[in-house]
Structure formats: structure tokens, C-alpha cells
Amino acid sequence: MTTSELNLSIPGITCSACAGRVERALTALPGVRDISVNPVTKRAHLSVAGASLPDIDAALRDAGYPAEWVTTKIQIEGMSCASCAGRIERGLTARPEVTDVKVNLVSNSATIRHPPDLSPQALADAVTALGYPARPAADTPARDRSDPHRDEAQALKRRFLIALALTLPVFLTEMGGHLFPVLHHWLYGTIGQQPLWLMQMVLTALVMAGPGRQFFTTGIPALLRGAPEMNSLVALGAGAAFLYSATVTLMPSLVPASSRFVYFEAAAVIVTLILMGRWLEARAKGQAGQAIRALIELAPDSATLLRDGEAVTVPVADLRPGDLLRLAPGERVAVDGIITEGSGSVDEAMLTGEPIPASKTVGDAVTGGTVNGSSALTYRVTATGADTTLSRIVQMVEEAQAGKLPVQALVDRVTRVFVPVVIGLALLTFALWMIFGPDLAHAVVAAVAVLIIACPCAMGLAVPVSIMVGTGRGAQLGILFRRGDGLQRLAEAQRIAFDKTGTLTLGRPELTSLWTDGMAEDQILRLTAAAEAQSEHPLANAILTAAADRGLDLPPASQVEAKPGRGLSAVVEGHDLLIGNAAALSEAGITLAPDLPDAQGVTPVHVALDGQHRATLALSDPIRPEAAATVAALHDLGLQVVMLSGDVQATAESVGQQIGIDQVQGGLLPDDKLKAVQEMGEGSVFVGDGINDAPALAAADTGIAIGTGTDIAIESADVVLMSGDPSAVPQAIRLSRAVMRNIRQNLFWAFAYNTALIPVAMGVLVPFGGPQLSPMLAAGAMALSSVFVVGNALRLRRAA
Structure with missing residues (x-):
């Protein structure tokens, strides 16, 4: 067994104890020896003989020291x-x-x-x-990438046209004579059989050595290496037809008199038709990637830079974070930035799929590739190159397109043995026709037809081309699949859970009422807002906004301590404040006042001052206008809808009833949400936007992050909705189901095509009076099978 030396970088090693744990984890693996772990360089050297790198990777991750890849x-x-x-x-x-x-x-x-x-x-x-x-x-930068399919299609078109020009005389002189006996007699009487055959042989040789050369230069070496593929089948089929015909032409005595026929037209037409199929296939592949290329081309080439008060046009590639740019009306935003001057609207349809322009003012973010409205703006660059939102979207979609769906495993197993099996069937066909057929010529024709009719191309394209078109369509709609297998899992969704705040509601709570006990409203609001000024919770913003609306000056707060899922404590003007839900006060041994107002439909935030419950603030978060329609659409798709909220049960139930949620769970901590998602079982989907949603997003079969949420939530998700609109959730499910339906159609066609036509090519219909399949018809059918699969996938460009 071959032994390989491997060097791994393991950043998590910080001491000799870490190095020892890494060494013990690697020693436990069979097939790994001579292990040396250096805690200074944070590298491990090992000899591998039998162990796989994925096993080594898994062992290091389980030990808590993942390798750097x-x-x-x-x-x-x-x-x-x-x-x-x-x-x-x-x-x-x-x-x-x-x-x-x-x-x-x-x-x-x-x-x-x-x-x-x-x-x-x-x-x-x-x-x-x-x-x-x-x-x-x-x-290279995203917009500088060329389209390989366009170049490939142009090259294949040239080769096809050359092959067609060389093949037409061969086809017309041979098949024309069969169709029109008068032409046959005229050709043979004027030119003669031998000169005609020589002319056909020379032209066919030019077709095979010129435009068809790749079939032989790629296919024959692969065959000799014991790994035949599609080019090998074409090379064997066309080559066999040509060599047999050349033997009949140049050395007829080697062939029985009853089998002295030539099939130059079959060899030439096979190459020509398959080149045509590959040209059409390359064109269709290019169309499959149009959506992502359209995104790439949105970024402009230049921008107007403000340098020492002067406006200078510079290439976008020269921009750096911190640069100040001027944006003219109707101009595309060059890179990501923050508006520093002006206000207006920006068309963000390319990013979110939303047709209505978004209002922008000083402090708001703008994204490269979006289109400015009718107002002049100035903005400061925050990200360039690969760090821009547009570049990250392109990278995200490309990574999803490179992924494999679980269904691809079946295709891989079949295609691994497909070509060798076809070659075996061709040899069997030749042998059977030699035994039971009329002559050698029929045996050659049948074997060549079997080689040519087989099409692993359609099988190989069935899944990835649908993923490419589907993920590209999703990007157009503002639905980004971060992982390709997320498409399949989302299509199998059965139950879907939503976070409430910021997902089904606007995430901008408002203070609707304030109950106090023995204190003035302004005083309690002033103290509460002072403590909340150091909090990032959405409810804190509502309290701070209410204080600002009343013109209250906030004193400094000290010893501010957040309690996740409960609230926070602080010291303000010498008073101990505890702000939070009923559980927070109960855990502190503080009893709520008995005469609290009804909290139905609102979120109560209780305030305890020096150990006494002194106030309750009623906050409500407006429901998104599209939330009810979203839930109804999910019901139409056959899904059960659940809401998991950190808000109190009464408030969560009130929201759930208004929008038609099937099941509501309130008062949940992040760990509770995680457990609830895990209990949903197979086919679970979770939709969220906050940092506290990240565990649930990762635990669900499919995690869907609202794109306006936090980076942590987005990184934990399988699907990202750039618009922040929950109505994109049923749209994403419809798209994923359409993609999977398209894949099943493609796989059925690819497998059914080969299952049905290979036996026909072998001649199973001949004993029953049926036809023997011509190699030329086989070539045409094979070429069109791949085009059919790609063409079917292109229908996804109108999905959802």
C-alpha cells in the first residue's frame, strides 16, 4: 500500500497539551503513523497508508482541533x-x-x-x-469573468459547420442514390463505384481528423487507460464504421462478397450530428447561466470619486473603503457604501426582487449594482471587490451550483459503469449478429448503432443543469440558495416554523401604553431608557424612541448587565433597576403588582426599582402586511405553520391568531427554539433573522434567513431571502419543488431513453419484423437527448 506524507495546519493548537490531544486523535486512526505535532508552528506531520483525508478531517474536528483547508x-x-x-x-x-x-x-x-x-x-x-x-x-473580479459556454459554443459551431460541409457530399452521393435510383445509376455510370467510395473515404477521413478529432484524441486514450467515456463510444462507433468501409474500399478481398458495403456516410454523419448536439447543448448551457451573469454585469466599470473637492472618474477596481463617491441620478451604484449626503430612492430589484424602489437618506446603506433614482447622492465606500454584496451573492450562487444533491448519488453509480456496459453490449450485439444475422455488414451496423445510441451525457446533465438554472432563477427573485442540497431538502418540507420579531412582524416595536405605580411616567421612562441605551435588543429601541419623542434627557447608567431571554439590570442615579419579563422579576424575588392592565396583544416590559415593581411598559410590534398571505400560501402548499417566539405566550398567540398560524409557542429562549425545531423531525424548516435564531437555523433540515437580519443568522442558513419579505418563503418552496420536479423529468428521460433505445439498436425488433436502427438515426437521437434535458431545465427560468 502506498504511503503518503501529509502536512496539516491546525490553527487551534495553542499549547503542548493541545498538541498531545491532536496526536492522540490521529493515533487512534488506522492507517496513520509517524505523527509529529508541533505546538509552535501549529502543524502536524503524518504518514498516511490506508486512511482517508475525510477520516482525518473528521477525527480532528471531533477532537475540537479542525485542520485549516x-x-x-x-x-x-x-x-x-x-x-x-x-x-x-x-x-x-x-x-x-x-x-x-x-x-x-x-x-x-x-x-x-x-x-x-x-x-x-x-x-x-x-x-x-x-x-x-x-x-x-x-x-479575477466577478465582472471580468468570461462565459466559457459562449466560447465553447462558438468553437463547436465552427467545427460543426466544417463537418457539415465535408459530410454533405458523402451523404448525398450515398443516400441520394438509395432514395433516387436515377441518381444512383447516373453517379455509378459517370464516376464509377470505386472513385465514389474513394472520394467518400477521403472526405470522411477529413471529418474525423479535423472537426471530429477530439472524439479520438480524448476517447481512445481514455479507453486505453481502462476508463472509457462518451468520446470513447463515438470514437469506437465512427471509427469502426470508417475502418470497415475503408477495408471494403481498399482491400475488398478481405471481406465476404455479400458484406461488401460501405458506411462512410454513417461515420461522417455520426460525427457531424454529435457536434451539432454539443453545439446546441453548449448554447443551452450558456442560457442556463444567464441569470448569474446578468448579476455580474450589473457592476459599472467606473465611478465618480470626490478627491480634494474635485470630481474624478476612476475605474471601480481602483476604489478603496473610505473613498467618497458622487452618484448621479439614474446611475448604478458602483460598490457598497453609506450615504453621506442627499436623499432619494434606489431601485434594489436586482438584490431583493422587490419592484418598488427603497427610500434612502443619510446613514442608509447602498449596494453595488443597484440603480439610483432621480436624486443626486454622495456615499462613502464600505466594501470593494470580493467583499461587496454583489460579489458575495455571485459566490454564494456559484457554490450552490457546484454542490451535489443526494439524488445525484444514484446517477453517479450508474454512469460509473454505463460506458463499459455499453461497450460490452456492443460486442455482444456483434457476436449475436455474426451468429444469427445475414452477414458481417449487418453485425457491424448493429454494434455501431449500440455504441452511438447510448448517452451518458443526458444522465450527467440531468441534475446539475437544473440546479444551475434553478439557483440562477432564485437569485433573480432575491432567493439565494447557499447550498445546492438545500434545494432538495426544502422541496421535501412538511412543517415550517417562523420566528416572530422581525420575520412575521416589522421588528420595530412601539410603546403603546405605560402603567406606573407611585412614579411619574416621564421619570420611570427616563430611568428605563438610560439603562436600555446600552442594549441592542429591538425592544430597547422602542423605549429609547419613546423617551426621545418626549424630549427626555437620559442620565448615565452603570453596571449594565444583559440577561438573555430575561432582560437587563443596571444602576441609574443610585437606583437598582431590573428591566425584563415576569420570569426575570420572579427569579429576583420581586412580586408583580396585582392590578396590572390586560397585556393581550402586547409585550409587557416590567421595571423594578430598588426591588419594587414600579412600572410596566406595553410594547407592540406591528405585523407585516404580507404575513397573513404568506401563511395562507404555505397552507395551500400543504405545510403546517408554527411560530416560535421569545415573546410572552399571550402576545405570541395574539399575533398567531391574526395571521392564521397553526401552532404558537411563546416565551422561548434560544435553546428552547433549538429544541422545538429538533422535535419537528424530518422535513423541518425554520425561518428567522436574529443572532438568537442561529442555532435553530442550523438545526432545521432547511434554515431560511431573512436577508435583512444578522450575518450570523445568514451564515447559519441554507437559504437567504434578500428582501426580508416572508412572502418569499412560499416562493422559495415553489421554486425548489419546481427544480426537483424538473430533475425527476430529466432523469426519467435520460434513463428511459437509454433503457428503450439500446435494445432497439441491438436489433431486438428485427425478429418481429421491426427495423434495424441506422447508426445515423442513433447519432441524431443521442445528440438530441442532451439538448432535450438542457432545454427542459431552461423552463425553470420562468419558475415561481
């Missing part, structure tokens, strides 16, 4: 089918330094996770050695 993307040429993608994936996975590989047939790329000391060029060289020229993907 980097992700490299490489562009690959020459992939034509699922067999190609599978061979590359297996070849890279076999390398001991690689922990994860995702090969995308649609984008002609591979995403590889590996240690930092393995260079991207080494990975590209490894793929090139497998017979597929590769190079590290250029780390």
Missing part, C-alpha cells in the same frame, strides 16, 4: 459526459491530500478542498494527466 476552483476542458466528470472526481479524491471534490459538468469546473500547501497548479496538472486539460480558475 482551502478551496480551489479549476476550469476543465474536454468534459463531455457524466463519465468524464466521474473519472476526474475519482482521480482527485484518490489523492491523499484532497478532502473533498465536486466536479460540475455544466460549468466545466471542479471545486476542491485541500490543505494550503497543495498548489492549485498541482491539482490542475493532476486533472490534465487524466486526459482533460485544466487550469486554476483565474481569481
Whole structure:
């Protein structure tokens, strides 16, 4: 067994004790030896013989010391089918330094996770050695990326047209003579059979050596390596037809008189039709990625920089955070920033899917790629390059498109053995026709038809092309799938839980009433607001706004201590304040006043001063206008809707009743929400926006984050709604179901096509008076099968 040396960077090592724990975790793995862990360099050196890198990765994570990995993307040429993608994936996975590989047939790329000391060029060289020229993907700004499918389609179009021009004379002189006997007699009487065959042989050889060269330069080496793929089938089929015909033409004595027929037109037409299919397929693949390219192209090339009071036009690539930019009416925002002067509206449809422009004023954020309205604005740059929202969206969608759905595992297992099985069936067909058929010619035709009719391309494209179009469509609608498998899980949703504040409500609570006991309203509000000034809770903002509206001056607060899920305590002007819910006061041994007003539909915030309950503030958070329609739409989709809220049960139930929620749970801490989501079981979905929602978002089968929420919530989610509008939730579910339905259609077509037509090509209908399939018809059917799959996926551009 081969032994490999591996060096891993483990940032979590801080001392020799850490190094010892890492060493013990690695020692426990079979196939790992000669382990050396250096606590100074934070690196581990080990010899690997039999252990896999994913096992090593898992062992380190379980020990609490995950290794440092980097992700490299490489562009690959020459992939034509699922067999190609599978061979590359297996070849890279076999390398001991690689922990994860995702090969995308649609984008002609591979995403590889590996240690930092393995260079991207080494990975590209490894793929090139497998017979597929590769190079590290250029780390260029998003808008500078070219469309590989457009270039591929143009090259394939040229090759197809050249092949067509060379094939037409071969096809017309051979098949025209069969269709029109007069033409046949004229050609053979004027030119002669042997010159005609020689002309057909030369033109067919030019087709195969010129535009069809790739089938042979890629397919034959793959066959010799024992890893045949789609190009191998074409090379074998077209090559067999050509060699047989050339033998009949040049050395007829080697072939029985009854089998002296030529099939140059079949070899030429096979190559030409498959080139046509690949051209159409490349065009369709390009359309599949249109949505994400449209986003990339939104960023302008230049911006107006204010430098020493002068307006200067500079390339966007030269901008840096802190630069001050002027934005003219109707101009696109160059990069992310904060408005410093002016107010107006900005069209953010590209970001959120919302058609109504958003109002902006000083202090508000603007996003690169959005369109300014009719007012001139000035803004300060906060992010450039890969750090902008637009770039992160593009990266997020590309990562989702590179992912694999669980359903892809079945396809991978089939395509791994598909081409070798087809070659075996072609040999069996040849043998059976030689035994039971009329002559050698019929045996060759049947075997060639079997090789050509088989199409692993359609199988390989069935899943990734639907993911690409579906995630691109989602980006247009402001629905970002952060992980490809999130599409499948969301489509299988059964129960969906919402956080309340900021998700089903506006997240901007307002003070509606104030009850006090023995103190003036302004005095208690002044003290409470002073303590809440150091809190980031949404309810604190409502209290501070109410104090500001009354013009109250706030004294300084000290010893402010937040109590998650309860409230906070502080000292203000010598008084001990405890602000929070009933549980907070109860835990402090403070009894609520008996004559409190009814708290139905509001959130009560109790205030205790020096150990006595002195006030209760009634806060309410307006329900989003679209919340009720969202819940109704989810019911129409067959989902049960639950609301999980940290608010008191009475307030949560009041909101739930107004919008039609099936089940309401209030008074929940973050851990309670996590437990509630876990109890929902399979098919659970959670929608939230706050830091306290992150555990539940991560625990759900599918986590959906409101894009206007916190970064932590977004990072924990599988799907991000950029608009912050909950009505995008049923839209996301409809889109995911449409994608999965499209994938099932594609897989049915791909498998049914091969299951039905390979036996026909073998000749099972001939004993019953049916036809023997022509290799030319087989080539046309095979070429169109991939085009059909991609074309079906393109229907998703109008989904949801």
C-alpha cells in the first residue's frame, strides 16, 4: 500500500497539551503513523497508508482541533459526459491530500478542498494527466469573468459547420442514390463505384481528423487507460464504421462478397450530428447561466470619486473603503457604501426582487449594482471587490451550483459503469449478429448503432443543469440558495416554523401604553431608557424612541448587565433597576403588582426599582402586511405553520391568531427554539433573522434567513431571502419543488431513453419484423437527448 506524507495546519493548537490531544486523535486512526505535532508552528506531520483525508478531517474536528483547508476552483476542458466528470472526481479524491471534490459538468469546473500547501497548479496538472486539460480558475473580479459556454459554443459551431460541409457530399452521393435510383445509376455510370467510395473515404477521413478529432484524441486514450467515456463510444462507433468501409474500399478481398458495403456516410454523419448536439447543448448551457451573469454585469466599470473637492472618474477596481463617491441620478451604484449626503430612492430589484424602489437618506446603506433614482447622492465606500454584496451573492450562487444533491448519488453509480456496459453490449450485439444475422455488414451496423445510441451525457446533465438554472432563477427573485442540497431538502418540507420579531412582524416595536405605580411616567421612562441605551435588543429601541419623542434627557447608567431571554439590570442615579419579563422579576424575588392592565396583544416590559415593581411598559410590534398571505400560501402548499417566539405566550398567540398560524409557542429562549425545531423531525424548516435564531437555523433540515437580519443568522442558513419579505418563503418552496420536479423529468428521460433505445439498436425488433436502427438515426437521437434535458431545465427560468 502506498504511503503518503501529509502536512496539516491546525490553527487551534495553542499549547503542548493541545498538541498531545491532536496526536492522540490521529493515533487512534488506522492507517496513520509517524505523527509529529508541533505546538509552535501549529502543524502536524503524518504518514498516511490506508486512511482517508475525510477520516482525518473528521477525527480532528471531533477532537475540537479542525485542520485549516482551502478551496480551489479549476476550469476543465474536454468534459463531455457524466463519465468524464466521474473519472476526474475519482482521480482527485484518490489523492491523499484532497478532502473533498465536486466536479460540475455544466460549468466545466471542479471545486476542491485541500490543505494550503497543495498548489492549485498541482491539482490542475493532476486533472490534465487524466486526459482533460485544466487550469486554476483565474481569481479575477466577478465582472471580468468570461462565459466559457459562449466560447465553447462558438468553437463547436465552427467545427460543426466544417463537418457539415465535408459530410454533405458523402451523404448525398450515398443516400441520394438509395432514395433516387436515377441518381444512383447516373453517379455509378459517370464516376464509377470505386472513385465514389474513394472520394467518400477521403472526405470522411477529413471529418474525423479535423472537426471530429477530439472524439479520438480524448476517447481512445481514455479507453486505453481502462476508463472509457462518451468520446470513447463515438470514437469506437465512427471509427469502426470508417475502418470497415475503408477495408471494403481498399482491400475488398478481405471481406465476404455479400458484406461488401460501405458506411462512410454513417461515420461522417455520426460525427457531424454529435457536434451539432454539443453545439446546441453548449448554447443551452450558456442560457442556463444567464441569470448569474446578468448579476455580474450589473457592476459599472467606473465611478465618480470626490478627491480634494474635485470630481474624478476612476475605474471601480481602483476604489478603496473610505473613498467618497458622487452618484448621479439614474446611475448604478458602483460598490457598497453609506450615504453621506442627499436623499432619494434606489431601485434594489436586482438584490431583493422587490419592484418598488427603497427610500434612502443619510446613514442608509447602498449596494453595488443597484440603480439610483432621480436624486443626486454622495456615499462613502464600505466594501470593494470580493467583499461587496454583489460579489458575495455571485459566490454564494456559484457554490450552490457546484454542490451535489443526494439524488445525484444514484446517477453517479450508474454512469460509473454505463460506458463499459455499453461497450460490452456492443460486442455482444456483434457476436449475436455474426451468429444469427445475414452477414458481417449487418453485425457491424448493429454494434455501431449500440455504441452511438447510448448517452451518458443526458444522465450527467440531468441534475446539475437544473440546479444551475434553478439557483440562477432564485437569485433573480432575491432567493439565494447557499447550498445546492438545500434545494432538495426544502422541496421535501412538511412543517415550517417562523420566528416572530422581525420575520412575521416589522421588528420595530412601539410603546403603546405605560402603567406606573407611585412614579411619574416621564421619570420611570427616563430611568428605563438610560439603562436600555446600552442594549441592542429591538425592544430597547422602542423605549429609547419613546423617551426621545418626549424630549427626555437620559442620565448615565452603570453596571449594565444583559440577561438573555430575561432582560437587563443596571444602576441609574443610585437606583437598582431590573428591566425584563415576569420570569426575570420572579427569579429576583420581586412580586408583580396585582392590578396590572390586560397585556393581550402586547409585550409587557416590567421595571423594578430598588426591588419594587414600579412600572410596566406595553410594547407592540406591528405585523407585516404580507404575513397573513404568506401563511395562507404555505397552507395551500400543504405545510403546517408554527411560530416560535421569545415573546410572552399571550402576545405570541395574539399575533398567531391574526395571521392564521397553526401552532404558537411563546416565551422561548434560544435553546428552547433549538429544541422545538429538533422535535419537528424530518422535513423541518425554520425561518428567522436574529443572532438568537442561529442555532435553530442550523438545526432545521432547511434554515431560511431573512436577508435583512444578522450575518450570523445568514451564515447559519441554507437559504437567504434578500428582501426580508416572508412572502418569499412560499416562493422559495415553489421554486425548489419546481427544480426537483424538473430533475425527476430529466432523469426519467435520460434513463428511459437509454433503457428503450439500446435494445432497439441491438436489433431486438428485427425478429418481429421491426427495423434495424441506422447508426445515423442513433447519432441524431443521442445528440438530441442532451439538448432535450438542457432545454427542459431552461423552463425553470420562468419558475415561481
